[in-house]
Every structure is written in structure tokens, then in C-alpha cells.
Amino acid sequence: MRLHWSPKSPYVRKVMVCAHELGLEGRLQRVRTVAVMLRPNPDLMRDNPLSKIPTLVLDDGGTLFDSAVICEYLDEMAGGSLFPRGGAARWQALRWQALGDGLLDLLILWRNERERAQPLAELIESLTVKARAALQQLDREAAAMDAAPFGIGHVAIGCALGYLDFRFGAMDWRGDAPRLAGWFATLSERPSFRATEATDG
Incomplete structure (x- = not known):
């Protein structure tokens, strides 16, 4: 493939x-x-x-x-288990994936907008508000994510937070979401995340 x-x-x-x-x-x-x-x-x-x-x-x-x-x-x-086959566990995993992917979507739009010669201030402000709201939601759910079996939701959210560090290094998101920061620190030690860190190379 x-x-x-x-x-x-x-x-x-x-x-x-x-x-x-x-x-x-x-x-x-x-x-x-x-x-x-x-x-x-x-x-x-x-x-x-x-x-x-x-x-x-x-x-x-x-x-x-x-x-x-x-x-x-x-x-x-x-024959993996990243996508639960049914029930509440499946919908929770898919919801977390949607939240992670949605956060990524707006971060990419935010980055593209800020690179323009004349960024639209109203759009930047809207994206900032939405990103912080998503991070606060994830902070509230950090314990639930920690308790759930590792799955696609963890992957999506971890990749979104990794992109936040990669492209928005000046944003102190950990100060606003300390429980999420601790969850992400543990997740980042998984070999799959260590092997796939983003690079400019």
C-alpha cells in the first residue's frame, strides 16, 4: 500500500x-x-x-x-480495537475523534489565516475562542479519556495537541488545561507517538 x-x-x-x-x-x-x-x-x-x-x-x-x-x-x-465495534464505547470514541479532528481543522484554518498579508481579525478571534473552548472541554474529560481503552479518539486528540505544540508554540494551553496537559504528557510517551512527531524536514 x-x-x-x-x-x-x-x-x-x-x-x-x-x-x-x-x-x-x-x-x-x-x-x-x-x-x-x-x-x-x-x-x-x-x-x-x-x-x-x-x-x-x-x-x-x-x-x-x-x-x-x-x-x-x-x-x-x-483486527484491531482502535474503533470499538458498538455500544456507548463506540460513540464515545467517535465523538472524541470528531472533537480532535475538529480542533485540528480550526487550528489549520487559524494558521493559514495568520499567514495572510492581511489576516481577518474577526476570524482569528473566533478561531481562538473555539480552540480554547475545545481545550477546556477536553480538560474536563481528561480523566474519562485516561480511564477509557486506548482508541481512535485518543489518537485524534493527541495529534491535535501535537500540532498545537508544533505550530502554536507560544500558546500556553497547558496553563489553561492542566489535566489535559498531564494526560497528553503520558500519551506522548507511547512509542507510536514518539515515532511520529512532526518535523519541518
């Missing part, structure tokens, strides 16, 4: 964390791929018309995207 990949992408990191947890990282041929919002990549678009990563090209030539779909595919392939 070929994975359109970048060491900077938090959504690619989600896939790679899952691959490590499931023992599938050796099955993925990583293809370094540039995906920039303002410059569609014609090579990538042959596999994904949205020109987004991660995109997984299967051995039979089929393709899967986005990270949520790819992660669930890998979990099923390996």
Missing part, C-alpha cells in the same frame, strides 16, 4: 500512529507528497481529486481518504 505522506501533516500522523499501534507501519510505502491549499498537486489528484493528504492507495489500485476512513480501514485489516 502507498500512503501520500508528509512529516508535517497532523492527519498523516493520525494514520501513522494507528499503523504503528496495529503493527502495519512496515506495510505502508510512504510517498512524500506536497499538499498546499492554493496549489493543487496534479500527481496527488490522480489518486484523490481533493488534492489532500493522507491518501492511501491500496494494493488493488483503489484509494481511500481521509484520515478517519484510512484509520478505520487499517484497524479492520489488523
Whole structure:
């Protein structure tokens, strides 16, 4: 399987964390791929018309995207337990994944906006308020996340917090969310997270 990949992408990191947890990282041929919002990549678009990563090209030539779909595919392939099969545990895991992915979405939009020549102040303020609200919610749920079996929600939230450190280093989110900070410190010691830290390389 070929994975359109970048060491900077938090959504690619989600896939790679899952691959490590499931023992599938050796099955993925990583293809370094540039995906920039303002410059569609014609090579990538042959596999994904949205020109987004991660995109997984299967051995039979089929393709899967986005990270949520790819992660669930890998979990099923390996017979894993990152996605609970049913009941309250499944909905909680999917909810946490949605919260982590949603936080990532707004952080990426925030970063893109602040890089513009004339950032829209109202948008920056709105994104800041939403990000802090998400972090406060996660801080309230840190004990529940700690008690729950490791799953896709932990992966998504961990990758969002890792991106926050990578691209928003000046933001003192740990001071506002100390329980979440402690949870993340423990999560970051997992081999799958240590092996997939974002780099500018």
C-alpha cells in the first residue's frame, strides 16, 4: 500500500500512529507528497481529486481518504480495537475523534489565516475562542479519556495537541488545561507517538 505522506501533516500522523499501534507501519510505502491549499498537486489528484493528504492507495489500485476512513480501514485489516465495534464505547470514541479532528481543522484554518498579508481579525478571534473552548472541554474529560481503552479518539486528540505544540508554540494551553496537559504528557510517551512527531524536514 502507498500512503501520500508528509512529516508535517497532523492527519498523516493520525494514520501513522494507528499503523504503528496495529503493527502495519512496515506495510505502508510512504510517498512524500506536497499538499498546499492554493496549489493543487496534479500527481496527488490522480489518486484523490481533493488534492489532500493522507491518501492511501491500496494494493488493488483503489484509494481511500481521509484520515478517519484510512484509520478505520487499517484497524479492520489488523483486527484491531482502535474503533470499538458498538455500544456507548463506540460513540464515545467517535465523538472524541470528531472533537480532535475538529480542533485540528480550526487550528489549520487559524494558521493559514495568520499567514495572510492581511489576516481577518474577526476570524482569528473566533478561531481562538473555539480552540480554547475545545481545550477546556477536553480538560474536563481528561480523566474519562485516561480511564477509557486506548482508541481512535485518543489518537485524534493527541495529534491535535501535537500540532498545537508544533505550530502554536507560544500558546500556553497547558496553563489553561492542566489535566489535559498531564494526560497528553503520558500519551506522548507511547512509542507510536514518539515515532511520529512532526518535523519541518
